[in-house]
Amino acid sequence: MTEIQNTNATAVYRRLLSYVRPYTKMFVLAILGMILFAATEAAFARIIQPLFDDGFVKKDPTVLQWIPLVIIGIFAVRIVGSFLSDYCMAFVARSIIRDLRKQLFNQLLHLPVTYYDTSSSGVLLSKMVYDVEQLAEASSSVITVLIRDSLTILALLIMLMYYSAWLTLILVGITPVLAGLVVYISKRFRKLSHRIQKSMGNVSAVSEEVIGANREIKIFGGQDYESEQFDKVNNHNRRQFLRMAATNALSSPIIQFIVAIAFAVMIFFAFSLELKVGEFGSYLTAMLLLMQHAKRLTTINATLQRGIAAAQSVFDFLDHTPELDTGTKQLNKARGEIKYSQLNFKYNPEGEGILNNIELLIEPGQNVAFVGRSGAGKTTLVSLLPRFYDPSDGQILLDGYDIRDLTLENLRSHMALVSQHVTLFNDTIAHNIAYGDMESATENDIHQAAKAAHALEFIEKLPQGMQTMVGENGVLLSGGQRQRLAIARAILKDAPVLILDEATSALDTESERFIQSALEELMQNRTTLVIAHRLSTIEQADVIVVMDQGCIVEKGNHAELIAKNGHYAALHRMQFSEA
Template structure:
C-alpha cells in the first residue's frame, strides 16, 4: 500500500462520493440479508401448512387451507421481489458513486501524469522511450483504476455483507454458523496465495507489454527507414518473438488464474454440505427449523463472493501497486529545468552573452561546448558554422534552456538566463529546429501553433508567404486545411521546413534561432525567405546555425566552432582573410555554384 498512498489525495477530493457509495452498499446489503429471512419464514410456513393440511385430509376445510397457503406464498414472493428491487436500486446508486468516482480519478491521474511529462526536461525523454511513457499513462492507469473503483466497492461490500450475514447467522445458531464458515477462510487464503502469483506475473507482463508498445511505436515512426532497408520481415520476426514471450507469460498467468473458479466451487460446495448436515442434525434435535437450513444455504452463497473477493481484491491491489510504482517512478522524477517566474510576461531586447560556457550532455557525458565566449548585441545577426558534432545545436538548446550550462553562464539583457521566466523566455524566442516536427493536423493549425493568440486566416497566409510556402500550400487539394499526417509525413522536407519557419515567425519573437532550417529548399526559395529575413529580422537578434554561407544575409558576427570551441570569430571579410575553415567553406560553395551554373548553361 506504500505505493498507493499517492492516490489518497484523490480519495479526499471525492470523499463525499466515496462516503455515499459506502452508505448505499450498506443499505443494499441490509435488504439483501432480509431476503433469506423472508424465505425462511415462507418455508417454515409451508411446512406448518402442509402438516395442518394433512390433519384435515378428507374435510372440506382442507381446500380453504390450500387457498390461504397459495395467497400467503404469493405475498412472500412479492416481498422477496420488492426487497430485491430495493437492493438493486441501491446497488445502482453504489455504482453511480464509487465507479463514477474511479473514472473521475482516472481522468485526474492521467492529467497529472501528462502535465508532469510536459514539465520534465529534455534529458528525461532521451533516457526513456515513448512506448514506455505511453504504457504508463494508459495500461498502468487502467490497472490503478481497478483499485480505485471495483476493489474499493467490493471491499466495502465484503465488509458490510460479512457483518450483516454473520450477525444474522449468529442470531439463529452460533454452532451452525461455526461449521458453515469453516471452509471460507481456507478459500480466502487459497485465493490470496493464487493472487500473489498473479501479482508477480502481472508485473512482468506489464513490462513486456511496454516493450511491445515501444517496438511498435519505433517501427511505425521509422517506417520509411524500415522499408528503404527492406527490413520488414526482420522487424516482423522480432515483433513476433517478443509477442511470443508476452503470449507465453499471459498463458502461464491464465493457467494460474484457472484455479480461481474451481477453488471457489469446491469450498462453496463443502460449506453447503456442512450446513445441510449439521443443520439437519439440529433440526432433528429441535434447535432450529427446516427453514433455517435454507436460510443458511443462501447465507453461504451470499458470503461466497465477498470471501472469494478477498483474494481477488488482493490481486487487484497488488497489480495496482505494481502499476502505481511504475507511475510513481516518473512522477518522482524532478524536472532539472525549473521556471523561476512562471507568471512573468515581458519583452526581450536581445543582448546575448556566453561567458566561459561549458556544457556536457547529462544523458551521454559528451562535452558539447568547451569554454565558449561570445557577445551579441540586440538586433545583430550571428552565424554559427562548424562540422557535424561541433556543438552548434547545443548553443540553441542552451538559449532555450532545454538544458542548463555545466559551468559558466549565459546572459540575456544582462541577466542570467536561469533567473529569467522560462515560459516567457521560450515565448519570446522563435526557434526552427534542425529536426522539423509537425503535428498530425492541418497545415493551418501547425502554423497557428506558434502564435500566443488565435490568428485569423489572413495572418496565417501572410506568414506562409514570408516562409515561401504559400504557393505550395495553395497547390494542395484542401489548401491550408490539408492534413499533414504524423510528423508531417505527407509533405516534402523543404515544405516541412518552411511550414516550421512560418510557425516560428508568427510568434513575432524578439530573438530568432534557425538551426540549419534552409537545407532542404532550392536556391530561388532560399532567396525569397532570406529576402524577408533581411526586412523582418532587421531589428531582431538572430542566430543562424548552418553548414553553408548565405550571401543574401549580412552577418554582424560569424563563429566557427570546432569540438565545442571557437576556432574562428569575426566578420565575413575578416574570416576570409584568415584563410581558415570558413574560407575553405566559402571557396567550396562558390565552386559548387559555378558548376551548377555551367551545367545549367
C-alpha cells in the first residue's frame, strides 16, 4: 500500500470516528460489553486447570461442586457482555448511517445543476443505497468483531504468558508475518471494493435508463441492444465480485495455516516443559480459543475494506461544493424588472461561448418570448435568472439588485416555473398542486388553482378526486393532465416572475385553447419569460427576442418583426409553410 493510500485510509478512519461522538455513551457501553466478553473467554480457559488437576486427577468433590456454578456464572456474564456489545454497537452504527443518509440527501438537494448535468442518477442512487449499506455492515458487525475479538485475543495472550512466556513468544513471533500478509491483502481488497462500487453504479445507471425509456425501447425495438449493454456491466460486476471472493477464499486459509504451524510448534515444545495436566489443558484451551478469534478477524478483512472504500465514496460525494449562496440581501416583493447587462456564459472556462454580450431590459409585467433555432441559447439565458447557472461575465439585475447579492431562497421565491418536461411527485394531485405553496396553501387555494388551470375537469372525474395518487412522475395521468397540474402549481405560487418553457407543448388543441386562456389571465401584471418553439403561441407577446448562436439578433413585437423581414420572419415562414 502506498503512502498516499495509507494516508487516505487513516483520514477515512478519523472522519468516521467523528460521527461516533454524539453517541459516545452507547459506544462506551459497547466497549464495556466487549471487555466483559473477552474476560469470560479467558476465565473459561483458566477454569480448566482446577477442573483437570483437582476435579479429575485428585477427585476433589468440593471442586466438582463449585466449578459448574462458576461455568454458569461465566456464561451469564458472557450473555450480558455479548448483548451490550452487539446492541449498543448496532445502535451506534445505524445512528451513524441515518446521519450519513440525511447528509447525503441534503447534499442532493443543494448540489448545483451543473453536477446533475454530468452525473448519472443511477450512480447517485447506488451511493445512497449500496455504498451506505456497505458502510453500515463495516460499522456494526465488523467493528464489533474487530474490537471484541482483539480484546479477547489480548486477554488470552496475557493468560498464555502467565503459563509459559517462552511458548507464547513463538505465537507472537509470527505476528510480523501475519501483519505483512494482512496489509497486502487489505490493499487488494480496497482496490477491488472501489471497482465493485463503480460496477454497481453502472448496473444501477443502465437499469434506471431502461426503466425510464421503456416505451422508446419497445417502439424502436431496442431490447436486444439494451440486453447486450446490461450484460456487459452485469458480467463486469460479476467478475469484480469473483475476484474479491477468490482473494477472500485464499487469504483466510493461508493466514490460518501459518497460525496452525505456530500452534503445532508450541504443542511440540510444551511436552518438554514441566506443566501439570490442568495447566496444559488451560493453555491448550486458550490457544484454541485464540485461534478461533484470530480466524474470525481474518474473515472480516474483506468486509472492512469494502466499508472503507464505501466510506471514501460517500465522503467524496459529501465534499462536492454545493450551490454557491453568497447573497445576503432579501427582496420583499419583486416588481419584476429584469436586466441582462453585458452578459456572457460558458459551461466550461475553456469551452465555446454559449451566450455572448447579452443586453436586455424587461419591464415589470411584460410578456417576453424567446425564439430561435435549437441551440440558440434560449433555455440557457432563462436558466441564468434563477441561478441554475452563473454567468461567466456581466450581471443580471432583478429590480435593480444583482441576483448574486440575493439569497438563493429569496431569489427563487419570486419565480414560478412551468416546463415542457413536467415533474410530478409520487403523491396525490392535491400535494402536487400544493407544492407551489407548501407552507400556507389551503384546500380552497388548491381548488381555485386547479380551476384556473382547467384541471378540475379531469380531477372531478377521478374516483378519489384530489386525493388520487399520480404515480411516479405522474405516469398514471396523460401528458395534458400532467401539464395542467404543473400550471396549477405555478398559479398557486403567485410569483411576480413566471417562466414558461413551452408550457402548452403537451396539450391537445382543445386543452391548449383553455390553458392558453388561463395562462393569459395568469400573466396579467406579471413578468413572464416564455421559451417558445411554436411561434403561434407567442404572437401576442409584448416583446419577442430572437436568438441565434448565443446572441440577440432581433427584438420587437410580432408585427414589427414580420415587417422587418429578418430572422423572425424567416422562422415564421418556415413553421407555417410546414404547417
